Amino acid sequence: xxxxxxxxxxxxxxxxxxxxxxxxxxxxxxxxxxxxxxxxxxxxxxxxxxxxxxxxxxxxxxxxxxxxxxxxxxxxxxxxxxxxxxxxxxxxxxxxxxxxxxxxxxxxxxxxxxxxxxxxxxxxxxxxxxxxxxxxxxxxxxxxxxxxxxxxxxxxxxxxxxxxxxxxxxxxxxxxxxxxxxxxxxxxxxxxxxxxxxxxxxxxxxxxxxxxxxxxxxxxxxxxxxxxxxxxxxxxxxxxxxxxxxxxxxxxxxxxxxxxxxxxxxxxxxxxxxxxxxxxxxxxxxxxxxxxxxxxxxx
Amino acid sequence: xxxxxxxxxxxxxxxxxxxxxxxxxxxxxxxxxxxxxxxxxxxxxxxxxxxxxxxxxxxxxxxxxxxxxxxxxxxxxxxxxxxxxxxxxxxxxxxxxxxxxxxxxxxxxxxxxxxxxxxxxxxxxxxxxxxxxxxxxxxxxxxxxxxxxxxxxxxxxxxxxxxxxxxxxxxxxxxxxxxxxxxxxxxxxxxxxxxxxxxxxxxxxxxxxxxxxxxxxxxxxxxxxxxxxxxxxxxxxxxxxxxxxxxxxxxxxxxxxxxxxxxxxxxxxxxxxxxxxxxxxxxxxxxxxxxxxxxxxxxxxxxxxxxxxxxxxxxxxxxxxxxxxxxxxxxxxxxxxxxxxxxxxxxxxxxxxxxxxxxxxxxxxxxxxxxxxxxxxxxxxxxxxxxxxxxxxxxxxxxxxxxxxxxxxxxxxxxxxxxxxxxxxxxxxxxxxxxxxxxxxxxxxxxxxxxxxxxxxxxxxxxxxxxxxxxxxxxxxxxxxxxxxxxxxxxxxxxxxxxxxxxxxxxxxxxxxxxxxxxxxx
Numbered sequence: 116x117x118x119x120x121x122x123x124x125x126x127x128x129x130x131x132x133x134x135x136x137x138x139x140x141x142x143x144x145x146x147x148x149x150x151x152x153x154x155x156x157x158x159x160x161x162x163x164x165x166x167x168x169x170x171x172x173x174x175x176x177x178x179x180x181x182x183x184x185x186x187x188x189x190x191x192x193x194x195x196x197x198x199x200x201x202x203x204x205x206x207x208x209x210x211x212x213x214x215x216x217x218x219x220x221x222x223x224x225x226x227x228x229x230x231x232x233x234x235x236x237x238x239x240x241x242x243x244x245x246x247x248x249x250x251x252x253x254x255x256x257x258x259x260x261x262x263x264x265x266x267x268x269x270x271x272x273x274x275x276x277x278x279x280x281x282x283x284x285x286x287x288x289x290x291x292x293x294x295x296x297x298x299x300x301x302x303x304x305x306x307x308x309x310x311x312x313x314x315x316x317x318x319x320x321x322x323x324x325x326x327x328x329x330x331x332x333x334x335x336x337x338x339x340x341x342x343x344x345x346x347x348x349x350x351x352x353x354x355x356x357x358x359x360x361x362x363x364x365x366x367x368x369x370x371x372x373x374x375x376x377x378x379x380x381x382x383x384x385x386x387x388x389x390x391x392x393x394x395x396x397x398x399x400x401x402x403x404x405x406x407x408x409x410x411x412x413x414x
Numbered sequence: 415x416x417x418x419x420x421x422x423x424x425x426x427x428x429x430x431x432x433x434x435x436x437x438x439x440x441x442x443x444x445x446x447x448x449x450x451x452x453x454x455x456x457x458x459x460x461x462x463x464x465x466x467x468x469x470x471x472x473x474x475x476x477x478x479x480x481x482x483x484x485x486x487x488x489x490x491x492x493x494x495x496x497x498x499x500x501x502x503x504x505x506x507x508x509x510x511x512x513x514x515x516x517x518x519x520x521x522x523x524x525x526x527x528x529x530x531x532x533x534x535x536x537x538x539x540x541x542x543x544x545x546x547x548x549x550x551x552x553x554x555x556x557x558x559x560x561x562x563x564x565x566x567x568x569x570x571x572x573x574x575x576x577x578x579x580x581x582x583x584x585x586x587x588x589x590x591x592x593x594x595x596x597x598x599x600x601x602x603x604x605x606x607x608x609x610x611x612x613x614x615x616x617x618x619x620x621x622x623x624x625x626x627x628x629x630x631x632x633x634x635x636x637x638x639x640x641x642x643x644x645x646x647x648x649x650x651x652x653x654x655x656x657x658x659x660x661x662x663x664x665x666x667x668x669x670x671x672x673x674x675x676x677x678x679x680x681x682x683x684x685x686x687x688x689x690x691x692x693x694x695x696x697x698x699x700x701x702x703x704x705x706x707x708x709x710x711x712x713x714x715x716x717x718x719x720x721x722x723x724x725x726x727x728x729x730x731x732x733x734x735x736x737x738x739x740x741x742x743x744x745x746x747x748x749x750x751x752x753x754x755x756x757x758x759x760x761x762x763x764x765x766x767x768x769x770x771x772x773x774x775x776x777x778x779x780x781x782x783x784x785x786x787x788x789x790x791x792x793x794x795x796x797x798x799x800x801x802x803x804x805x806x807x808x809x810x811x812x813x814x815x816x817x818x819x820x821x822x823x824x825x826x827x828x829x830x831x832x833x834x835x836x837x838x839x840x841x842x843x844x845x846x847x848x849x850x851x852x853x854x855x856x857x858x859x860x861x862x863x864x865x866x867x868x869x870x871x872x873x874x875x876x877x878x879x880x881x882x883x884x885x886x887x888x889x890x891x892x893x894x895x896x897x898x899x900x901x902x903x904x905x906x907x908x909x910x911x912x913x914x915x916x917x918x919x920x921x922x923x924x925x926x927x928x929x930x931x932x933x934x935x936x
Contacts, residue, residue, distance in 0.1 A: 213898075290738035290780045292740035339738075340780070364736065371852040376779035380742060
């Protein structure tokens, strides 16, 4: 029998959902376990970072402990995979970069409505929080990427399969509209006007046609500026894309591209962007955007 | 790549301010560096051709006069023609504007001008790293000409062209016009034309018009026709001008009448080759009208007598590996040049319709579309290079100028002797619609204190919706800047009425004063 490939997994800052997503492989996991040997993982509770052929890290880099763990993984793994959106682009945590750290701590520990006599914890035991959230490749060299919040079983299988077979995993390069099965009509008509004058919110479920493009119905959908590969799962569930797969490889940043595209397509896009540009356009990718943080001194 | 840097002194105008010999020392690694006192002279042109062939050059940086000089001044194009004849693809020539945008406006600060000139040349060289050859298509010219407007000028031009063997299509939705003051003189011509078998009158509105010199397609409600060239002679019919503007895309003056590129050296030529205009002016004499109509017919006849007209295909290209067929570009392109390929379900460019404005490139959410003349990654890199220039007062402003009037007006200001600080770093873009949020962000990231976008005034965008789409994006640029702690007022957008409008300098100076009052970014 072929020797099993040694794999180590590690968790940085995040919701742990990417590790859970490995279980979404269902029965395929049995086949996978025949090929791999998990030598270190939060799941089997091995804390020491041992050497492995492949190090898989999920979560973003938010504190000094994250940096330490990432560096150990880099040292002791032949190849490193950034697993999930947080590791690839900084993810939701990255939205913290819009604020100065002192304001974030104040808000979190003192000002929240339910807090009484709050104070910002400080102890040598607690790892120091970094002024800015980083993606994994801003801290260590990353060999492979697998975006998704969390990554879909199909993509996990494809990417891990390629790596285990000694091949370079390929991510799809087109945008989600390519995978989306909804009907588009208005957007194919050249004109100065918007493709619709309507602005709809998601709550108007009964008024949203499940067969038609969200944008054409005035619902903000990040699909055009988002990489495909997730099989448009949210959209099939009648929920517009929020952009977790990140930008396509030719776009320099997702938020800017969405602004360029949407502002002349729908008033809704423009409207919502004006209200919360960053929340909509940079939800998952702020740390890897061109200007990733509020102020330079936050670096 | 073998690159040649050809610098023009422009009869010592440039070398008076910029120390060219100091500059050339920095470019020793280029295959060829040459300085010419008069680049359009026949000896210079011969030398350029010989040098390109002898050193097997692949790309040329032409530093000196404004790129518009080579396009708009009569016979200045001989330089560009010579370079292409020597085997250089038109897209492999970078223009660096050392005269109008460095030497003239900074003539009282030669040291800074010399420093700045280097970065501008670096941008020109950098461009050659990102671009590739453009296709060149040959068109057999159609032997027919469309004359829009049955006015005195139009009628006289028709007569001349009939003599040269052309078919004439008169198009005027108002029918035959009142010939006004020159009725008596023009009536016989009209009678002659009405009975001529090669003349047709189309008294209906034009629905669509596209194509290029040698082969235009004009579409009416129920039929269409082809014409090799177009003469616009609608006099002072402002309503009709308004209607035709999106179709013809030629300049208008302050009163709103169609005008030629430059009133003194190109009396009838427009920015759109193959389309000529008989411009309107109050109290034109009959001899003046006849002169213009003769000029118009002579230019079209010269153009269309060629066996083949060559067109450089400066369009937007699609990377099919990245395009997902979302349709954003199709919706955005007012020229109907971005099409959805019915089989592949991906976007494609109709090269007959594409004007290369780049609005679709900005709009493309995937980055699959790019502009052949100025790819996005080049523009980003250019911004980074320009940001390395450190002006003495520390204030650096990126000046994005559209190729319509934004760029031309800055040239005009230079020629008029208006001075401004060297910290204003110009970068030409095709259109306001080409301005991508990514560029603005990159400018602030690289350390510019402010960004100016100078474009054609509202309603005057040569690419029709470029301004509209820029405005739609601009509000969002500002929100994005605000979210990163950058004052949104650091982005200033202004329009210029026409290409000969020096107000851009005053506006920029005022903006720089404002930047001083709000202080540094860091």
